[in-house]
Amino acid sequence: MRLAPFSVLSVLALSLIHVEAGKVNTVRIDPKTDLVCLILPPPGKLIGDSEQDGHVQCTDGKPQLLPSNFFIWKKFQSNGNYVQAWGKMNDKSVSLRPDDGGGQYDTHRDSGLNEAPGYAVFVELLEPDNGRWCIRFCHKGNEHYCNMGKSTYGCEGALGITDWSS
Template identity: 30%
Template sequence: MKTVKRASTPVAPLDTRPTPEPTGDPSQSTTVHITSNSDFSLILPDTPGELIGDAEAHGKSYCTPGSSAPDCINKFGEGFITAAAYEASDDGAYVQVTGCIDPTKFHLDPTDGGGQFDVRYPNGAQCTYGGYGASFIEL
């Protein structure tokens, strides 16, 4: 039996950069932080009753009532966060908080199905821990 060698196919290096890249100049009004299950912020609609998807381009950062973030202007109302769990990787690659909300304790539209804010929208959104972030809100 004759063995035929084939030329190897060149493989492009794996692109491990996170996407999407942030847009706009950084703004404190759209900066999020996650320090613990009781000290974090999310980007949410700033206009009462506005749908999350409609507020994507101009949402604002809201923090837990006892937040340690010195630049946090907007706070969630007491009882808005009904449960929260904090997790961070050992190597610092990610940090996250997941949980439950009571939409009646904030100015969300109760008929809204939810939506997403990330580092592309609103412009200037950023994370204090660096890197990229997203807020997924489901009602």
């Protein structure tokens, strides 16, 4: 089947309108104040199936409060290329599915309208089946440190995090 040019443009326009009509998820991190904001899937949905409809929850309650028992522990690290946080989580506190092998939210357009003010890009991985989470914010010119193309590698493979001791 061959589509007329008008039909192709209409399909493209409709897909852009769908993305543009969505809300913007703003994630933040601040090691000085222990602030972490994560994008989470709707309750009961798999992370990989909710790239377009995730929502932000933060330790400071803006826009929505992350439960105080979500983090079992968390660590921060920063250098000239990126700032990151990672740790173990209580997935039940936010209704993550324990059978979910995990997934990724980032600044790619197919992940919805996600932004990290002050950084060029970010990548977040949640792994409910092993209780791990990680998020990295990369500075302009160092976007390659955020490894957004390795969502199936988890926190260890995508971001090189190997320290899982509290």
